[in-house]
Amino acid sequence: MVNPVLLIAVPLGLAFAIPLFAFFWRPAAKYIPPAALVFNLVVSILLLAQVLENPLIVSIGGWQPPFCIILVAGPLGVLFSAIIALVGLLVSVYALDYIKEGPAEKYNMLFLLLLTGATGVVLTGDIFNLFVFFEILCISSYALVAYLRDKAGIESAIKYLIQGAVGSSLLLIGIGLLYGLFGTLNMADIAQNIKSVSPVSVFVPMVLIIAGLGVEAAIFPLNAWLPDAHSSAPSSISAILSGIAIEVGLYAVARVIFTIFGASSILLFLSLLGILTLLIGEMCAFSQNNIKRMLAYSSIGQIGLILFALAIATSYGVTGGLFQMISHTLSKALLFLAAGYMIYQAGSMEMSALEGLGKKMPLTCLAFTIGAFSLVGLPPFIGFPSKFLIVQSALAAKETFFSVLIGLALLGTVIEGAYFFRVVQVLYFKGEETNTPRKDAPVTALIPMFIFVVLSIVVGIYPKLVTDVLNSAASELINRLDYIRNILG
Amino acid sequence: MRRAVTIILLIILALGISRSLAKIPFGAHKTKVGKYYINEGIEETGATNIVTSVVLNYRGFDTLGEITVLFIAAIGLGAVLTTNVKGETRKIQPASLVLYTGCRLLFPLILVFGTYIFIHGHLTPGGGFQGGAIIASGFLLIYLGCRERRINRVASNLIESLGGLTFVLIGLLGLVFGSYFLLNFLPKGTANTLLSAGIIPIIYIAIGFKVGSELTSIIDNLIEES
Numbered sequence: 001m002v003n004p005v006l007l008i009a010v011p012l013g014l015a016f017a018i019p020l021f022a023f024f025w026r027p028a029a030k031y032i033p034p035a036a037l038v039f040n041l042v043v044s045i046l047l048l049a050q051v052l053e054n055p056l057i058v059s060i061g062g063w064q065p066p067f068c069i070i071l072v073a074g075p076l077g078v079l080f081s082a083i084i085a086l087v088g089l090l091v092s093v094y095a096l097d098y099i100k101e102g103p104a105e106k107y108n109m110l111f112l113l114l115l116t117g118a119t120g121v122v123l124t125g126d127i128f129n130l131f132v133f134f135e136i137l138c139i140s141s142y143a144l145v146a147y148l149r150d151k152a153g154i155e156s157a158i159k160y161l162i163q164g165a166v167g168s169s170l171l172l173i174g175i176g177l178l179y180g181l182f183g184t185l186n187m188a189d190i191a192q193n194i195k196s197v198s199p200v201s202v203f204v205p206m207v208l209i210i211a212g213l214g215v216e217a218a219i220f221p222l223n224a225w226l227p228d229a230h231s232s233a234p235s236s237i238s239a240i241l242s243g244i245a246i247e248v249g250l251y252a253v254a255r256v257i258f259t260i261f262g263a264s265s266i267l268l269f270l271s272l273l274g275i276l277t278l279l280i281g282e283m284c285a286f287s288q289n290n291i292k293r294m295l296a297y298s299s300i301g302q303i304g305l306i307l308f309a310l311a312i313a314t315s316y317g318v319t320g321g322l323f324q325m326i327s328h329t330l331s332k333a334l335l336f337l338a339a340g341y342m343i344y345q346a347g348s349m350e351m352s353a354l355e356g357l358g359k360k361m362p363l364t365c366l367a368f369t370i371g372a373f374s375l376v377g378l379p380p381f382i383g384f385p386s387k388f389l390i391v392q393s394a395l396a397a398k399e400t401f402f403s404v405l406i407g408l409a410l411l412g413t414v415i416e417g418a419y420f421f422r423v424v425q426v427l428y429f430k431g432e433e434t435n436t437p438r439k440d441a442p443v444t445a446l447i448p449m450f451i452f453v454v455l456s457i458v459v460g461i462y463p464k465l466v467t468d469v470l471n472s473a474a475s476e477l478i479n480r481l482d483y484i485r486n487i488l489g
Numbered sequence: 490m491r492r493a494v495t496i497i498l499l500i501i502l503a504l505g506i507s508r509s510l511a512k513i514p515f516g517a518h519k520t521k522v523g524k525y526y527i528n529e530g531i532e533e534t535g536a537t538n539i540v541t542s543v544v545l546n547y548r549g550f551d552t553l554g555e556i557t558v559l560f561i562a563a564i565g566l567g568a569v570l571t572t573n574v575k576g577e578t579r580k581i582q583p584a585s586l587v588l589y590t591g592c593r594l595l596f597p598l599i600l601v602f603g604t605y606i607f608i609h610g611h612l613t614p615g616g617g618f619q620g621g622a623i624i625a626s627g628f629l630l631i632y633l634g635c636r637e638r639r640i641n642r643v644a645s646n647l648i649e650s651l652g653g654l655t656f657v658l659i660g661l662l663g664l665v666f667g668s669y670f671l672l673n674f675l676p677k678g679t680a681n682t683l684l685s686a687g688i689i690p691i692i693y694i695a696i697g698f699k700v701g702s703e704l705t706s707i708i709d710n711l712i713e714e715s
Contacts, residue, residue: 117557129554181513
């Protein structure tokens with residue numbers, strides 16, 4: 001039996017050890033993150049087979065919950081940690097050649113710690129511990145956004161820092177109030193007792209916690225930092241921020257709402273917020289001329305769609321939301337990675353500079369196009385089954401309200417299609433015929449990109465590969481009584 | 490008009506929040522984990538300082554996270570503030586003789602006090618974070634008083650790295666010896682003596698070194714930039 005704590009302890013220890021390795025052999029720094037993430041991927045996959053039958057609860061320090069911190073490795077947490085390790089691994093391989101300037105040793109430490117924080121958030125069963133790992137995730141992303149040390153990077157990092165810090169403070173106050181109410185920080189223990197106090201007292205902590213987590217999850221109107229931060233970070237970091245950081249934020253929101261508060265009354269409000277986030281994100285993305293800002297706004301749109309799907313709160317809907325999270329992670333990471341070298345080649349993030357790039361860098365542009373098609377939801381890519389599942393679940397829901405909203409969501413998808421096809425058109429059908437030599441991205445970038453491509457096609461054709469895991473992950477999220485029983489016995 | 494509306498809205502918000510918070514029994518006997526820690530802490534962990542027993546034993550994983558947060562803050566600051574121009578020297582005005590001598594005199598005393606605080610973290614108020622902060626304040630004094638002195642950055646990075654690594658490795662040893670991460674696998678000794686509480690003093694010493702060198706490197710970065 002593998003202990004899930006290794007998923008956090010090993011990358012954390014390796015991140016601490018990076019200066020030590022670099023002291024003896026300088027290039028070691030950049031090979032440690034891939035090594036740590038390979039380990040995490042293998043352990044997660046080993047665990048996944050096991051936790052599908054029974055969730056694994058481990059105590060830290062050897063005490064009984066609720067007196068200690070526990071890790072809950074259920075299907076949901078382990079699925080997320082596997083995705084984090086997979087995407088992190090591919091992005092870290094990409095970064096081997098991509099990150100050329102700046103203090104690379106510090107980049108690698110921050111990168112690995114960011115992913116460790118994300119893994120901690122999805123595995124922990126303790127609300128204060130969740131806050132701690134959330135801080136690790138957030139603070140390392142503030143620093144990484146400013147990594148290039150240009151004016152745009154520093155400015156957006158400071159914006160992100162201020163909003164993130166306000167969000168974290170709200171979250172901390174909310175957790176403090178919960179502790180005052182229940183005298184415990186164990187999520188299952190709080191969840192068990194939540195009905196024993198008056199709903200009025202629970203309301204304020206709930207609002208504070210959701211608002212605090214909502215900043216990182218980029219839920220409208222808390223997402224003003226996102227377009228700047230995601231567009232001025234190095235592309236490898238944009239891929240992680242868009243593909244992992246906001247998904248983890250959304251996971252935390254879902255965990256708090258479904259498991260701790262069991263709040264069904266605010267779901268309608270959240271689905272409305274989701275649709276609003278979706279429409280605003282897609283419309284802003286449509287009007288962008290800067291390719292990375294466009295991708296960043298499109299992330300906001302996708303987050304809206306995921307939030308909407310989760311708020312349907314039927315087992316279908318939550319499965320669809322989680323599926324959409326995976327499909328967004330794979331496609332958006334691919335898009336940012338491809339865009340990184342396209343911008344590098346074109347020398348500018350403006351759309352007009354990308355004209356005719358399809359002939360100069362055919363493979364990179366092919367990868368970008370597939371990512372775009374997948375995100376829009378065209379078959380046979382992964383975006384199709386996930387969006388299809390969401391539409392299906394919205395139509396099957398009891399409230400007709402969701403059927404109306406899904407119409408609006410489809411409108412958002414149409415806008416999404418419009419601006420992505422525009423980029424594809426610019427890449428392939430614009431610009432004069434010039435005989436510039438072909439110069440594609442280096443192999444270390446092409447391999448991760450094409451692994452993403454293959455994954456999105458394979459899962460797109462055989463969605464069954466993931467739906468079983470997703471179903472049990474969704475039922476972990478919905479059946480809070482099972483969650484409580486598993487932990488407290 | 491607008492101001493009046495704002496004030497009214499704020500009052501409504503404040504009333505709502507206070508109504509909700511009024512029912513929360515802060516600090517009451519009801520806090521069940523708190524009561525458990527106070528009653529069982531000394532016996533179960535061997536640390537007389539109950540705060541330490543919670544911070545490093547019952548909730549040691551959080552502390553591992555906290556030192557990581559501080560680590561990230563220090564290296565993040567370093568990453569952002571790294572200057573591209575090397576060897577640029579600024580004119581430094583030397584401090585007066587009184588300040589210079591005073592700083593040199595106080596520096597070793599501050600180091601000893603900081604070390605005392607983190608070594609006795611399990612017995613008296615204080616611990617690794619506090620002791621580390623005191624040590625860093627000693628270095629700050631040197632930076633202000635003996636202005637041409639600089640710390641050895643490589644050494645401070647290595648100390649940081651080793652401190653963090655020690656914490657994780659002790660945690661992993663717990664996994665090896667007793668199948669729990671961060672298990673207190675060493676003998677707990679008699680309470681109230683220096684050599685008690687198992688792994689707690691070792692972790693606090695590692696944290697003390699780590700926090701001290703981290704805060705010092707933050708000071709170093711900020712002074713270089715200013």
